[in-house]
Amino acid sequence: MKSANKDKVISSTIIGMKTLFFTFPGLIGFIACFIPLFYFGNILKQEEYCKQIIRVNVGVTKDDPIFQERCGCSDIDELFINAKKTE
Numbered sequence: 260m261k262s263a264n265k266d267k268v269i270s271s272t273i274i275g276m277k278t279l280f281f282t283f284p285g286l287i288g289f290i291a292c293f294i295p296l297f298y299f300g301n302i303l304k305q306e307e308y309c310k311q312i313i314r315v316n317v318g319v320t321k322d323d324p325i326f327q328e329r330c331g332c333s334d335i336d337e338l339f340i341n342a343k344k345t346e
Contacts (some may be wrong), residue, residue, distance in 0.1 A: 308330075309329065312330070314345070320336050
């Protein structure tokens with residue numbers, strides 16, 4: 260006969276390690292999906308900044324070196340068209 264007093268002891272260290280083991284892939288997936296949001300958010304902010312430069316500085320041209328430096332990664336023709344539409 261088996262004894263009823265033989266209970267299996269579960270330590271908190273084992274529970275902690277299992278919890279970490281099973282939640283770690285979910286955390287990695289969450290971070291992997293969250294990082295691109297910062298990147299695309301930064302691109303949208305920069306595009307809005309460039310449109311604001313075009314709206315405020317009426318005399319700015321597409322060949323302006325400072326404008327090229329700050330907004331060169333975007334399509335400059337499209338920026339000018341969209342900035343004029345929202346005026």
